[in-house]
Amino acid sequence: MEKLEEQKRSEKKSEILLEVKNLKKYFPIKAGVFKRTVGWVKAVDDISFFIRKGETLGLVGESGCGKTTTGQTILRLIEPTAGSVHYNGVDLLSLSKRKMKKYRPKLQVIFQDPYSSLDPRMRAKDIIAEGLKSAHIGSRKERYEMVKKYMDRVGLSPLYMNRFPHEFSGGQRQRIGIARALILNPELIVCDEAVSALDVSIQAQILNLLDDLQKDFNLTYLFIAHDLSVVKHISDRIVVMYLGKIVEIANKHELFINPLHPYTKALLSANPIPDPTVKRKDRIILQGDVPSPANPPSGCRFHPRCWMAKPICSQKEPPLNEVQPDHYVACHFWKEMIEQNG
Amino acid sequence: MNMERFIKIAKKIARNPTSLAGLLLVLFYVAIAIFAPFLAKPPYPDTPYQMPQSGWSAIPKPPSWQNPFGTTQGQYDLYYGIIWGTRTAFKVGIVVIGLALIIGLIVGTISAYFGGWVDEVLMRITDIFLAFPFLVGVIVIVAILGPGLNHVMWALVIFYWMTYARLIRGSVLEVKENQYVMAGRALGTPGYRIISRHILPNAIFPVIIQSSMDMATIPLMAAALSFLGLGAPVGYASWGQLVSFSRNWIVSSTGGNPFAYWYTIVFPSVAIVLYAMGWNLLGDALRDIFDPRMLI
Numbered sequence: 235m236e237k238l239e240e241q242k243r244s245e246k247k248s249e250i251l252l253e254v255k256n257l258k259k260y261f262p263i264k265a266g267v268f269k270r271t272v273g274w275v276k277a278v279d280d281i282s283f284f285i286r287k288g289e290t291l292g293l294v295g296e297s298g299c300g301k302t303t304t305g306q307t308i309l310r311l312i313e314p315t316a317g318s319v320h321y322n323g324v325d326l327l328s329l330s331k332r333k334m335k336k337y338r339p340k341l342q343v344i345f346q347d348p349y350s351s352l353d354p355r356m357r358a359k360d361i362i363a364e365g366l367k368s369a370h371i372g373s374r375k376e377r378y379e380m381v382k383k384y385m386d387r388v389g390l391s392p393l394y395m396n397r398f399p400h401e402f403s404g405g406q407r408q409r410i411g412i413a414r415a416l417i418l419n420p421e422l423i424v425c426d427e428a429v430s431a432l433d434v435s436i437q438a439q440i441l442n443l444l445d446d447l448q449k450d451f452n453l454t455y456l457f458i459a460h461d462l463s464v465v466k467h468i469s470d471r472i473v474v475m476y477l478g479k480i481v482e483i484a485n486k487h488e489l490f491i492n493p494l495h496p497y498t499k500a501l502l503s504a505n506p507i508p509d510p511t512v513k514r515k516d517r518i519i520l521q522g523d524v525p526s527p528a529n530p531p532s533g534c535r536f537h538p539r540c541w542m543a544k545p546i547c548s549q550k551e552p553p554l555n556e557v558q559p560d561h562y563v564a565c566h567f568w569k570e571m572i573e574q575n576g
Numbered sequence: 577m578n579m580e581r582f583i584k585i586a587k588k589i590a591r592n593p594t595s596l597a598g599l600l601l602v603l604f605y606v607a608i609a610i611f612a613p614f615l616a617k618p619p620y621p622d623t624p625y626q627m628p629q630s631g632w633s634a635i636p637k638p639p640s641w642q643n644p645f646g647t648t649q650g651q652y653d654l655y656y657g658i659i660w661g662t663r664t665a666f667k668v669g670i671v672v673i674g675l676a677l678i679i680g681l682i683v684g685t686i687s688a689y690f691g692g693w694v695d696e697v698l699m700r701i702t703d704i705f706l707a708f709p710f711l712v713g714v715i716v717i718v719a720i721l722g723p724g725l726n727h728v729m730w731a732l733v734i735f736y737w738m739t740y741a742r743l744i745r746g747s748v749l750e751v752k753e754n755q756y757v758m759a760g761r762a763l764g765t766p767g768y769r770i771i772s773r774h775i776l777p778n779a780i781f782p783v784i785i786q787s788s789m790d791m792a793t794i795p796l797m798a799a800a801l802s803f804l805g806l807g808a809p810v811g812y813a814s815w816g817q818l819v820s821f822s823r824n825w826i827v828s829s830t831g832g833n834p835f836a837y838w839y840t841i842v843f844p845s846v847a848i849v850l851y852a853m854g855w856n857l858l859g860d861a862l863r864d865i866f867d868p869r870m871l872i
Contacts, residue, residue, distance in 0.1 A: 311758050338764035351755035355777045365763035414763070 251454050252308070252422060253284040257317035259300075259307050263528060275528045277303040279478040280317075282554065285422070290448065290455040292469030292486070294462060294501070296524060300478040301458045302346075305424045308456070309341050310334060321422070339369055342415035346427035348407035352399040358385070358410055359395040365418045384413045389443060405436035409443070416447065424456045429464060441468055462505040466490065471560075474498045477535045478527055480554055483562040494563040494571045497536050534566070542567050585865055595864070598857025605851055608662045616659040625660055625813045627652040636825055636840050646839040649821040652811065654839065658847045660813035665795035665851060668729060672794050673787050675733045680740025681776075681783070687741070688748035689771060699745070702738045710735050714797075718806045725808045728801050732794060739790075740783055747779035754778075781862075788859035792852035799848065818844035 258281075260274040278300040285291045293301050307314045310326060319326045326337060342365075345351035352361055362384060363377040372380065382392040388409045399407055408428065415423055425444065429437040445468065447453060459465050465472060465486075472489050474482045474497065482495040493499040500518040520539045525531055531538050537547035546566055554564040565571065589595045608615065618624035630643065631651040639646040645654035687698040717731035751757070752775055760770045799816025801807040803823075808814045822840035 306758070309762055311761055335764050338762065341762075343759070343762045345755045345759060347755055351759050353754075353756040353774050353778070356773070364760065364765060368763055368765040368769070411759075414759070418763070 249287045250284045251287040251322065252456075253320040254304075254308060255282045255318045255320070257281050257304070257307060257319065258315040259303050259312065260315045273528050276478050276530060277527060278307060278314075279527075279530075281475070281478075281480045283473055283480060283483055285454055285456060287421075288448075288452060288454055289470040290457050290468055292465035292472040293456060293458045293475065294460060294465050294472060295475035296460065296501075298524065298527065299475045300527070301460075301475055302426055304475070305343070305426045305456060305458050309343055309424060311343070339365060339418035340421045341424070342418060342420040342422070343424045343426060344408070344411050344415055344428040347431055348404050348411060349399075349431075351411055352407055354399055357396050357398060358390075358402070361399070361410055362395075362413045362417055365414060369418065380417060381413075384417045388413045388416065388447075389439075404432055405439060408432060408436075408440055412440075412443065412447070416451065419451070420453070422454045422456065424458065426458045427460070428457075430459060430461065437464065444468065462502065474501065477524060477530055479535055479564065480562075481536065481564050483554070485560055488558075488561055492561075492572070492575050494557065494561065494568040494575075495536075495565045496540050496542050496567075496571065499571070534564075542570065588865060589861055592861065592864075594857050595861030598854050598859075598861055601850055601854025602858050605662055605666075605854060608659060609666050612659050612663050616653075616656040618660075625664065625808075627657045627660070627811050627813050629653075629811075636822075636837050639839055645843045648818060648840045649825065650811075652818075652821065654818065654843050657813045657818050658815065658843060661815040661818065661844070661847065662851075664725070664808070664812070664814045665798075668725070668732075668795045668798045669791045672729050672732045672736065672798075673790050676737040677740050677783070677787055679733070679737040680742075681744055681780075683737070684741040684744030685748055685771060685776065685779075688745040689752060689767075689775065695745075698741075702741050705735065705738050708735060711797075711800075714801065715804075715806060718801065723806050723809070725798070725812065725814070728798055728807050732797060736790075736794070739786065743783050743786055744779060747782050748775055751775050751779040785859050785863045788855055788862055792855035792859075796848065796852060815844050815848050819848070 257278055258276075259278040260276050262271040263273040263275060264270065265272045281300075281304065283291070293304065295301050303312070306312045308319050308326075314327055317327065321337065321341065324337070326334065326341075329337070356364075359378055359381045362381045366372060366377045366380065371377070378395070381395060385392045385395060390406060390409050390413065394402070394406075399410070402410065408431075411428075428444070429440050432440060441464065444455070448455065455468070457465060457468055469486050472484060472486050473480055474489075474495065476497050482489065482493065482498045484492075484494075489498065490502060493502055500520050503516055503518045518541075522539050525535070525538065531548070533546075533548040533550055534540070534543075534552050537543040540547065544566070550566070552564045552566045554562050556562050557568050589599055613624065618626075619628045620626065629651045630637075630647060630653065633651055634649055636649055637643065637647045637651070643653050643655060645658065648654055648657070683698050683702065687695045713735045714728070714731040717734060718727050721727035721730065757770060757774055760774050765773070795815075798807055799814065799819065802814050802816030803820040805820070807816055810817075819841070822837070822844065825837035825840045827834050828836045
């Protein structure tokens with residue numbers, strides 16, 4: 235953490251837009267007639283990272299590692315257990331609900347499922363204009379004019395503004411979701427698995443659209459995904475999560491060439507190469523399953539599945555340290571990993 | 577609702593003969609209720625619900641020019657009773673279901689939306705009301721308040737809102753898990769508008785279908801109470817009372833043709849059966865219509 239502070243001071247050229255510190259979200263496990271809390275699912279457990287203005291930060295990890303919870307907690311769609319989220323110096327998590335409303339337009343979200351994220355009983359124009367209406371921007375007529383403009387910008391014909399969501403395809407629905415977020419002129423958009431539910435050709439279209447919009451509107455993205463090739467395509471830096479903890483943060487090229495955490499290395503080796511003639515020999519098959527976040531392993535959470543684990547790993551939790559410029563890793567043996575990577 | 581959508585719904589109903597039959601039956605009764613003063617001119621305009629009597633004889637008279645459906649026990653005109661009884665049925669149905677619906681919607685929506693201890697408290701109160709046997713509970717309330725149609729309506733509301741509260745609660749619990757509710761929060765939409773714009777329009781249709789079905793059962797319930805003598809005062813135009821009058825004349829006790837007094841039971845019963853059937857068929861039709869995905 236100290237190094238993170240230093241980094242902040244030394245780094246003047248790129249401003250930090252959002253800084254997450256010691257964020258925790260525990261969900262209670264209730265049991266019995268009286269709904270007693272018998273334990274906690276530590277979905278997000280003490281994570282810290284920051285997002286620079288104008289960059290795309292990828293957030294990867296397997297299912298259930300807390301990626302989505304992280305995204306939703308930052309936006310206060312679910313209330314966190316502890317921690318702080320500083321947006322331009324303001325701690326969002328300590329704001330009252332009323333004050334938070336002022337910041338809502340600036341922090342937007344695109345959801346994973348284009349089917350459940352649009353109200354089936356509202357017309358496209360009303361879905362897209364909802365945020366404007368809530369923020370009391372413009373008259374009804376002006377709002378619909380803006381809707382037309384933004385529909386056009388995301389590649390939807392404004393002629394479709396009176397249609398209902400079920401009359402659109404998956405890709406078109408996701409474009410409605412993007413227009414709905416974009417129309418509020420946000421600074422940060424959390425893309426929560428925004429392309430995972432779409433098929434590959436549509437994924438590429440939506441990714442390119444997001445890329446264009448980023449340039450035109452100076453957007454900053456927190457891009458949550460489980461597909462490494464998608465994250466590699468769009469991100470500047472990548473955060474790797476495992477079981478509610480951040481294990482590694484690095485520039486995307488650095489991360490793919492020189493992963494310093496064994497989990498990152500295993501994750502990268504699982505990424506398929508789109509060429510049937512290539513036989514991968516470097517594939518690392520992890521033993522066992524992801525442990526339950528209700529009862530995580532002691533020390534380093536990855537140690538039961540790690541091929542490099544030593545006794546210290548089960549006793550002492552490795553802190554997330556900046557071991558090389560802009561490369562953070564939480565592993566006791568990152569030096570050995572450098573040697574392995576050659 | 578634009579014209580295009582209305583036409584789509586109309587076409588959908590017209591395609592299905594049972595839906596069409598349901599709609600026509602309900603419209604038929606609505607017409608009867610609206611035009612009651614023209615169809616059966618009240619002899620005393622101040623008390624139109626009081627059925628006129630032609631004579632004081634206890635024995636029913638068969639249909640004639642003066643009494644198209646005949647008269648029932650006490651010489652009450654059956655035709656007049658059925659026409660004005662339609663109004664009574666609608667009055668009971670609309671008032672009872674309307675009030676029960678409002679209470680149920682408020683309780684169920686608040687319960688499901690806020691959850692936690694609010695949900696717990698409201699649902700336990702609902703359970704207490706559900707613990708009473710419906711008809712017994714209604715009879716007790718009417719016995720306390722005294723007989724009369726208004727008291728019957730109150731009693732029905734008191735013991736009927738729970739159905740709607742439960743139904744809407746379950747529906748809201750399901751709907752609020754949709755991502756568009758979370759999207760609404762991210763867009764800064766205030767809670768009341770999330771409920772009114774996103775949750776209720778998507779959660780309400782099981783309740784609308786249920787209330788359409790109840791438009792059939794609630795007046796029947798009121799009729800049953802009239803039959804037991806707890807409803808409207810003697811001579812008040814209500815189908816339940818007409819059936820109650822015919823109790824002694826279903827099979828003739830004076831010898832001769834055993835079904836000599838068939839008209840006393842057949843006309844009110846047909847009115848009740850067709851009314852209940854119309855609303856039930858309409859309820860089924862609504863079930864199909866209220867799913868927007870079916871409108872493609």
